Amino acid sequence: xxxxxxxxxxxxxxxxxxxxxxxxxxxxxxxxxxxxxxxxxxxxxxxxxxxxxxxxxxxxxxxxxxxxxxxxxxxxxxxxxxxxxxxxxxxxxxxxxxxxx
Numbered sequence: 644x645x646x647x648x649x650x651x652x653x654x655x656x657x658x659x660x661x662x663x664x665x666x667x668x669x670x671x672x673x674x675x676x677x678x679x680x681x682x683x684x685x686x687x688x689x690x691x692x693x694x695x696x697x698x699x700x701x702x703x704x705x706x707x708x709x710x711x712x713x714x715x716x717x718x719x720x721x722x723x724x725x726x727x728x729x730x731x732x733x734x735x736x737x738x739x740x741x742x743x744x
Contacts (some may be wrong), residue, residue, distance in 0.1 A: 645711030653706050656697045663698035667691065 673679055673687040696702065705716040707723035715724040720736065731739050 645706070645713065647711075649713070650706065650711040653704065653711070656703055659695060659698040660700050660703060663694055664700075667694065667698065 670687045670691040674684055674691070676684075679687075704713050705718060706713050707716050707726055708721045709726050710723055712723040712725075716722065717724065717727055720727055722730065727736070728741075730736050731741050
C-alpha cells in the first residue's frame with residue numbers, strides 16, 4: 644500500500660482541481676480570445692499564474708482507489724493491476740472475466 648501521505652495529498656489536489664476548474668477555464672478562454680486587448684490578456688495570464696499550482700489538472704496522478712498505488716492503474720476501473728486481478732478472480736467486477744484457453 645502506498646504511503647498514507649501520498650493518498651491524502653492526492654485527495655487534497657483533486658479538491659483543488661474541482662474548486663478552481665471554472666476559474667481556470669474562464670482565464671484560458673480570455674487568453675485565447677482574439678477580440679480582447681493585449682493588456683487584458685496579460686492580466687488574465689498573470690491571474691492564471693497566481694492560482695495554486697496543484698489546481699492544475701495536469702499535475703494529478705492516477706492512483707488505485709483501494710491501495711493508493713500510482714503505477715499500473717487502469718483508468719476504466721480505477722484499480723491497480725494486482726487489485727484488478729484479485730477482484731476479477733473473486734467476481735466482484737461486473738462484466739469482467741479472466742481469459743482462459
